[in-house]
Structures are given as C-alpha cells and as structure tokens.
Amino acid sequence: MFLGSSASVNFVFLMLLMVSLRLTGQAEVFKDVTRTAGIHFLHTDGNSQLRLFNEFLGAGGGFFDYDNDGDLDLYLMNGAAQLDHLKAGTKPTNALYRNNGDSTFTEITAIANIGDPHFGLGGAVGDCDNDGDLDLYLTNYGPNQLYQNNGDGTFTNRSDQSGLTDLKFSTSCAWADVDNDGFLDLYIANYADYNPQQDKRCDVRGIWVYCGPRAYPPISDSFYHNNGNGTFSDWLSESGLNVESTAHGLGVTFADYDNDADLDLYVANDQDANFLFQNLGDGKFEEIALFAGVSHGLMGKEEAGMGTAFGDFNNDGFLDLTVSNFQEETNTLYINEEGVFFSDVTITTGVAKPTQAFLGWGIQFFDYDNDGLKDIYVANGHVMDNIDQINANITLAQKNLLLKNMGNQVFQPVSGTTGLALKKVSRAAAFGDYDNDGDIDILVTNWNQKPDLLQNQVGNQNNWLQLDLVGTISNRSAIGAKVKLVTDKRTQFQEVHSGGSYLAFNDLRVHFGLAQETEIKLLEIRWPSGRIDSWSALVVNQRYLATEGKGIAKR
C-alpha cells in the first residue's frame, strides 16, 4: 500500500514534469523540410571574392503554380559569375522545382526552358497575356527577362518581343493593372548606376567591406504599360511615376490603400525616403509618402528600406503597411488611418523591440496560425560578410522572426524549433500553401546558401478557406481583387497582390484563417473591373475557384 502510493506520487510528479516541459519547451511551428522535399538548390553570388556591390542583395524566388495542376511549384533565382576569368565552366542558373503533389519537388528547369543564366535578383508572376497560365518576369543585374508560359509545362523567352528587356540594375518588381483595362502592367524597382568593371572599394576603419548604397548614384525605377497585344510601352513619365529624387529601390508592392478601386504603389528605398504613389484613378500617380507619413522611419530618418508588404492586420478594411529595415533600425509598421494617412505604430505594437537587432529583408503579413489575424514574418541577415570584424556583437547569419498578432494591436515574437531556429543569411521570403494542407508555408532564400522550405506545422489546427480567383473582364490573375469574408466573430479583408516582401513572389490564392469558426456568412469579391460577386454558406477548410461573374466552385 505504502509502496503503491509512492509509485503513484512519482507518476504524478513525472506527468507534471512532462506537462511543464511541454509548456516551457519550444514548439515546432515551422519545420525545415528543404532536404526531404528534394530541394538541393544552392545560391551563388558569382563568388568573385571582390565584394562586388551587387552581390550582397542575394536573390529571390517564390511560389507559383506554373503547370496549373493545383499545387504550388517553386522557382529560385541565382547569381552568376561577373568577371571574365570566373565565367568558364558550368554556369549557374535559376531553378524551377515542380511540386510532385506529395510534399516533394522535382527540378525541371531545363525541361521547362526557364534556367535563366543572368545575374538574377527577383521576379513577379502574373498572367500578363490573359491566356490562363502564369508568366514570369525576372529582374537581373543585366537584362531583365520575360518568360511566357506556353501552357504545356514550358516557357518561351519573349523579353525582346515584349519590350521588357530592361537593362537597369533591377531588384523587386510587381504586376498590377493600374488603369483597370484588364491587362497587367509592370513596375520595377531599380537600385543603382553600377558596373562591376568599375567597382569601388569601401572601408570602415580600414576594414574592406561591401559598399553601401550611397557609394553609387541611384537610378530611376521602370514602369511598363501592357498594350494588350504581347507588347509593353515605357510609361514611367506618362504615369507620373518618374519622381525627381531617384532612389535605391528594393521593395515594391501594389495595393489599394485608400479603397478607391485602383491600385496604389509603395516602394521601399535603401537609405532614401520611401515612395507612396497614389493612383489618381486613371493610371496616373502622385507621390505622397511624406504627406501620408510613410516616407521615413519613426524619427524622421531615411531608413534602409528593404522589403515591404501591405496587409490589414487590424481587420478594419484598410490595408496597413510594413517595411523591413537595416540593423539598428527597427522594422516599421504603419497603421492605415481610414485611407487618408498612416500612423507609425512600430513601438506601440511591439514590433520595434524584437526587430531592432536584426537586418530585415523579405517581409509579409500572413495568418500563420489561422486565427483570423495576420501575423508578420521577416527574413534577416546582414550585408557585410565580415560584420563581426566591425562589430563583434553583430553576426552575418541571423535568425528570422515570426511576430504573432495578439489581436489587440500588439505583436509578440514566436520562438520555435527547426524552421524558426535557423540562423542564416536570409534575403527573400515567399508565402504559400505548397502542400495544400490549409496553412501557409514559407520559402526563404539565403545568400550563398541553400534556401529553406518551412512547412507550417500548426496552422491547420484552426479552420481556413482558400480561393483561386480568375478574372474574366478583369485581368485573369485577379490581381487587385478585394475579398471580404464575414464570419460570426469577425470580418476580414484580403487583396490579391503581386509583389511584396523582397525579390519574391507569393501564392496568388487568397487564404483566410478562421480560428474555430465554421460558418461563412458572406464572401464578397470586388473585382478590379468594378463587378461585385458574393456568396454565403460556404464550407470551411475548403479551396474554392471563384470566376468573375460566373460563380464559385469547390476545387
């Protein structure tokens, strides 16, 4: 009896200990599945050993369903040798990985004819010819490239025919139908007037380092209007996007921040004031960032804007804005004040504290745990490969951050094992549900390292709803479509965006986290054409295909 009691007490103690360990231990929120998924890509910046100015920007990539088979494939950009003596031998190329539908991928770059060999940086996907498949525009140091999807699993390079062979030093880009004519136009952020043959040497206290942006003059960004016949025209001046003060552009995102049914544009610039271009309604823009309160950081400083994203984190129907910045600058979070201006809420929302000690790049609002509130993820990594020689407290490789939206306009860092514990030199971060399990996964690219595919382990414990949107009068990718979803406890808003984050392209499908709610009271889509379609009584934990003016169906 006595012995039995003792055993029982010990068992209870052990149980308590286990519970306690589970509570204090770190959960696996995102699992690093890169290797098991079959992704063996390794980024290279050309390995010049000369600290060439364009190397540290890294390269991007993203998710897109290139073969229309219902799952997200994966594309990764690569650098290239830039100096003649390094160009011999096998040339690195970008890589396309086809989703096998079982959470693994197969590299099919050559088969798909999309192994672009230029010094790659970023890209954007969109159906620019409205033929029902996603085309891919790639930004390079060197000529940018348009790869038109043939619809049969292969691509044709139509850069020259389309007029999109931009030769500037381009970084992020985004598709958007700025004049609502049903065809996607293209904005490209450009970085600097730079030539590796005339690379400068920069030093900090006698230590050779990568030059900062101010070592080279900025160049104007590019904007092309889609003529609707496979060609594009330079519309930078005509659209009013040719600002006097050019800047070192890095992050680009279109969104209708003022809810006036046209897409506005935000550009994050490196050590220059950021731009907010308000669409005046006819594809003409006015730059209003300073007036709207989104040009500078909290202390009125031009920060090193890297990535940027719009998202309605407080579910008030107006898209808020975030920007990732340099080490010792916080990332910035701006709340949208009814479409009139923005207030900097970086400190009050708790975003400042965890981000100041990191150098941020790819960034996005997304609801990782499907609780109906958009969280923030940011990819981090320093630009100086020898930063520890300059400041022993800072490292080149850094941890990426997941900030959970607590629902009271406060974000808290989420710690976790594997995927969230990685310390790498990250650059782009792309978001999409590659395994179609109802939660959003992350692809992170890393400078001179392998990328990370981070599989969401927790999101689908809550309910969700996903939508494929197909425009008929509007552009076929439905970029710019606004989706409102009403459930018992909250109303949420999403907008289909191309671009955002940094050098990345994200899943174009719209994803809603629903927490434990099971009833969709209303789903309303405002298409870029102005048409509104709405439905109710949809089933949760389901993907739907919504076609403009034609209804909705389960996929």
Added chain:
Amino acid sequence: MSLIKWLLLLTCLLVLVGLYPVAQAQQNLFQQGMGYLNVGFYDQAVTAFAQLLDREPENAAAYCQLGAAYRLQDRLSDAISAYEKALTLETSADIYGTANLCLAMIHQEEGVFDKAKSYALEAIELLPQTAKAYLTLGKIDLYYRADEEVKANLLQAIQIDPNLTEAYQLLGQHAISQKQPEKALSYLKTALDLDAYESATYYHLAAAYRSTRQFDMVRQSLQAFQESKAYQADVHRHRKHLQQEPQDLKARLSLAETHLEYKNFVEAEGEYKTILKIAPDTVLAYDGLAVIHMQQSDYAQAELVFKQILQIDPNIAGAHINLGWLALQKGNLETAKLHLKQAIGLNETLATAYQGLAEIQVQEKYLAAAISTYQRLLEHHPDHENARLRLGILYATQGQANEAIRSFQQVLAVNEDNAEACNNLAWLYAEQKIHLDQAVTLAEKAVDLQSIPSHYDTLAYVYYHSQQYRKAEEAIQQALSLAPNTPEYQSRQQQIKERLEAD
C-alpha cells in the same frame, strides 16, 4: 553623441580633479586624451588613453574615456568592452554610473533591450541626479510599451534638466502614440523652443497635426522638417569626413559655416572655438565668431574678436573695416575713420571702406571730402550703383545739379530699375524744367517700383511742373494717405489746390 561626450567629460573631469590622485605623467596623458576627445581627434584620444592604461591598468576613468572615444568612432563593440572593463575595477560611483549609462545607451541603439534596461536602472541608482539616465531609461521603456514608466522617467529627466530637448521630443512622440495630440503638440513645441534644428521634432509635429487632421499644419511642419533635414545632412557629411580627417581645418571651417548659414549660432560658435583650440591663429575662425557676435548684435564681443584678429595679423583690411563700422555705431568717428583709412591703405579697392569713410564725412558735414571719397571708390568700381547714387545725392545737396543729373543717369545706365535714381532724376529734371516728359515717365516708374510717400510726392511735383494738376492732386493725396500730416506734402497739396482753383 555630443551628449555622451558632454556627460563623460564632466563626470571624468570631476574624478580627475577631485578623487583620483595620479602621477603627473598619467595625469598628463589623461588630460591629453581629454583634449583630443574634446576636439574630435578620436584616434589620438584612443592612443592616449591606451598608453595611460598600459601604465595604470586599474584606471577605470581612463577605460571610461576610452569607451567614449570608441563610441564616437562608432566602434561599439570596443566601446562596450572598455565600459565593461571599467565596471570591473574599483572606482567611484560616478564612474560606475557613467559606464552603466553609456552601456545602456549603446545596447539600446543595438536593440539589446534587456541589457540596456538593466544598465540604465543601475545608472539611475548611481547617478540619481543625472537627467540623461532617466531619459535613457524612458527611451528603453518605450520599447517595452511600459507607458507609465516612460512618462515618469521622461518627466523626471526634465525635472532635473528642463533644457533636455530630447525628453520633450520623446514625451511628444509618446503622447501621439497615446492618442493625446494636444499634449504632444505642447511637448513638441517646447522641444522646438529649445532646439529649432532637430528634424525629428518637426516630423513628430507633423504626425501630431495629422492625427488632428490639421493638414495645413502638417504641410508646414513637413516643410520645416525638410529644411532641417537638409541642414543635418550637410552637417553629417562634414562630420563624417572629419571622423576620417579630424585635422582638416578647411572641413571644420566649412562645418562651422554650415551652422552659420542655418543660423545655428550655438553650434557654429562651438565649432569655431574647437578650431581655435586646434589652431589658435586661424583668422577665419575668429572672423566666423565675429560674424556670430555681429548677427546677435553683441558688438562689444565682436569688437574684441576683431582686435584679436589684428593681433594675429594687423594687415587684415576686413577687420579694420568692421572695427571702423563698430566705432561708427558707437559714434566714435575718429576711431572709425582711422580704421577705414587703414583698410584703404591695405587695399585701395575696398568699396565698403570708402563708403564707410564717405558716410562719416557726410556725418561730419565734409560734403566735398565725401564726394571725393566716392569719386575714389568709383575709380576702382565704376559700376558701383550705390556709390553713384550717393554721389548724385551729395552733388544735389551741394547744388551741383548737372553733376547730380549725370550721376543719376549713370546709376540708371547700370540698373534701369533703381527706383531712387528714377525718383531723384525726375525731381531734378522738373526742378530744372528740362525733359519734363522724361521726368513724368521716371517719376511714374519710381512709384511703380516702390510705392512710398516720397515717390508719390515727387510724382506730384513732376505732374505739377508738367501742368497736369489733377494728376498732381491724385499723387499728393496718395502720398498723404501713406504719410498723413507730413507738412511738406500738405504744403504741396495746398499749392496744387490753389493752382486748380486758379484755373
């Protein structure tokens, strides 16, 4: 950055003088290091403090100053090591407090908030009367969203030091985040009263006005923000260069001139004084100081500085001119004349010296001498508009109408829009009863260029002599409406009235 420097200098100087008896050699090295820090020679400061520490490795004050030198070079990890080392040594509460405070500030900048907070708390414990310690803790608490603590610490900071601009700025920023725009505006305006050059304050001010939807005020604040940003960018560019080349006097002068250009006299004066510490005979630095005193109407100080310039080099004509002008202000005409003549003796092309001298001669009623001085000026500067104008007036005063007319004509040949020359020439033509049509044209032009009572009076006079009495009446009424009860105008009005009645 300059606040850290100030704080460290103050604290450690106290330590040096009061608490820390050291050998003469070490004391010299310490003073040398402090001197280098003071003038921005950070490499040399590091060397001096490092040498001192070789001899005296337990000198916490030296570690503290070494940390400051590293901090000012942006060598943050080295600065942290130096301050941490200071904390391991036996020393005074002041030194401990300073090291803790500096560590708090660096860790806050680097985003290591937990460490920053613990150092800041320790600093407050050790330096309870140091405003900067509360300010730093308040700033850190902002990141913890500890609203009450933020407010309490910042208010404590300004209670200790009511001139701590940054505390008002942060209180303003905090009030905006608490949705208290009126409070924010009040704090931010105080911050601007204390420092009108801080761009961040204008940025916050715009944010406060935005939240109250006063968009005109937003635009106004942003305009000021951009102007102060331009100034700060210029300053930053110079300082960055000086960090690399601290001995570059030209760059230092350029920095001081930038401050002067934006009328930041405090910073300009500081920079000029630093230059004089590095190179005590730099005339341009004295000149800059004198300009500051002149702009602030502190003529006594300006005079002292100009005299210092002449002690360095008695042949600087500019100093003589200014001393002449200052003597003139004091009514000391003989001294003024002496300086101006010396200036002319040193450089006979100096127009301002001639002008000053001529005007003194006018005051002394030596009009012929004044005319001669202006003529000498014009030999060197034949197109000097003002000299010709003054000469014309002097001729007219002397009754030499033809010479006066020629002078005013020459003024108009240089600048046809010189209102005073138009006016005077018109008057003389009418008085001489010559070129009356031209006189009317000139008088009308003078009024167009400058609608002042005397020009209307001339116009009336010219119309009168051209027998255009109605127009003359209108013109004199205009003059009287601008300067009522002027006897001269009233008498002309009477004259015109009588003429009209007679007709």
